[in-house]
Amino acid sequence: MHGDRVVGFISGATRGIGFALTSLLAQRDDVLIFAGARDPANALPLQELAEKTGKVIPVKLEAANEADAAALVKLVEQKAGKVDVLVNNAGIAEDFNKPVLATPPASFTKQFTVNALGALVLFQHLHPLLIKSSSPRFFAITSSAGSTGSIALIPLSLAAYGSSKAALNHLVAHIAREHGEKDNLIATLHGEKDGLVAAVVHPGFVGTDMAKAAMEAVGLTLDAQIPGIQMLTPDESAAALVKIYDEAKRETHGGRFFSYDGSQIPW
Template identity: 30%
Template sequence: MKSVLITGANRSIGLETAKQLSEKGLFVYLGSRDLQKGEAIVKELNEKGFQNIKAIEIDVTQPGSISAAKDLIEKEQGKLDILINNAGILGVNPQTAAETPIADIQTVFDTNFFGVISVTQAFLELLKKSESPRISNITSGLGSLTLHNDPSWKYYHVKGAAYGPSKSALNAYTTVLAYELKDSPFKVNVIDPGYTATDFNGHSGPGSVESAASFIVKHTLTGEDAPTGQFYSNDIEDETGISPW
C-alpha cells in the first residue's frame, strides 16, 4: 500500500484530498498542527468507513515537529511515496505593497514557502526509497506572474504583497527541485486547485472542494511518462490544465 503525507489536511481541500486518496487505496497521513483536532477528524472518517487514514502532528514552521513526523512515518512505513505540501495561510488583509508590514509578509512566507522547503528537505530521504515518488506543492493562480500582468485575466485586480508572492516563490522553488530530480523517478509539480469555496476565503470561491481535490489527485497519481516541473491549474479551461508561470 502506497503512503502519502498531506500537510494541513484537517479541513477543506486537504481533508477532501485525504478522503479521495484513501478511497483509492492509499494509506494517508492526515497532517494537522493540532493532533487532537486531527484525531477527531480521523475518528469521524472511520465512522464513515475510511480506515486507512491516520492523524499525524506536523507544524510546517517548527523543525522539531517536522522531524518527529518524519521519524514516525519512517518507523511505520520505512518510506514515503507521496508528499502533498498543502498547508498554507492567507495572511492579514489588505496586503498592499506600500504599507504591509514586513513581519506580516514574513509570517505568510514562513508557512507557504519556507515551510514547504523544510518539509520537503526533511522527507526527501524517505521519498527516495519509493519506486515512484511524487511531490505536489499546492499553489494558487495568484502565484502566476504572467497572469498578474494580463489585464484580461479575470483575477487581474486581485493583488497582494504577501500571499501571491509566497506562491510565486513556491513555484520558483518547485522548478528548481524538479530540475534537480529530473533524472530520477520523481515527479515534482505545483498544482493550483482553483478558486474554491473554503473557510480560507470565506467561501467566496466558485469551485467545490470535491473538484479541487480531484484535480490534485489527478495530477499527483501520475504514471512514469507524466511530466515533471509543471504548473497545473484547475482554473485553466483546456484539457492540459497547464498554467503560465
C-alpha cells in the same frame, strides 16, 4: 516488508482542500495516508476519518517546524518505510487587497514561512523516504496568485500571499531540476537523479475558509457569483488534483505549474 501499499503525506489535512484530498485518497484500497495537523488531538473530522477508514494517521505538523518534521519522518519510517506521494497543502493567506505600501513586512515573513519554507522543510526531511518509493512524487499546492506572468488577471491585490506562492513555485522548479531531469547538468553534478516528479498545482477557486476570507475582504459572501470565476467545492478540487497526481510523469509534469484542470499556468 511493506508490500505495494501506496503511502501519502498531506499537510494541512484538518479542513478545506487538504481534508477533502485525504478523504478521497482514503477511499482507495491499499493506501496509508499520513495527515498533517497542527493539533491532531483536536482535529475531530480527521480523527473520525482515521477511525472510520483505518487508513489515515493524523500527525502533528506545524509548517516549517523542523522538530515536527523530524518526528514525522520517524513515525513514517516505522509504520510505512517510504512515502510515494508528498503533498504540501498547508497554507495561509492574509492581508487581502492591501497594497504593498500598507502590508507589514511581518505579514510577508509569516506567509513566506508557512507557504514556502513549510514546503522546503517538509521536502528536506522526507526526501530520504520519498526516494524509497518506486514512483516518488512531490506536489505543492500553489495558487494562480503566485503567477507573476498572470498578475494582471488577479482581481485582488495579494502581494504577500502571491510572493510567498511565487517563492514556493520557484523552490519546486529547483527541486524538479535537481532531482530527476534526464541529461541535466545540475542533476548530474548533485548526483540526485532519483526520478522524482515535482510540480506545483493551483487547486482552483475553492469554497473553503480561505476563499470565504478572500470574498469577505472585498465585501462579498462565499456564494457570490464572480463573472469568469467558477467556485469549486473542496471535493471537486480534490478529485481534479488527484487526477493530476495519478497522471503525473517526470517528462510531462516535472517542474511545471498546473491548474486543477490540467492546463499550464505561466510562472
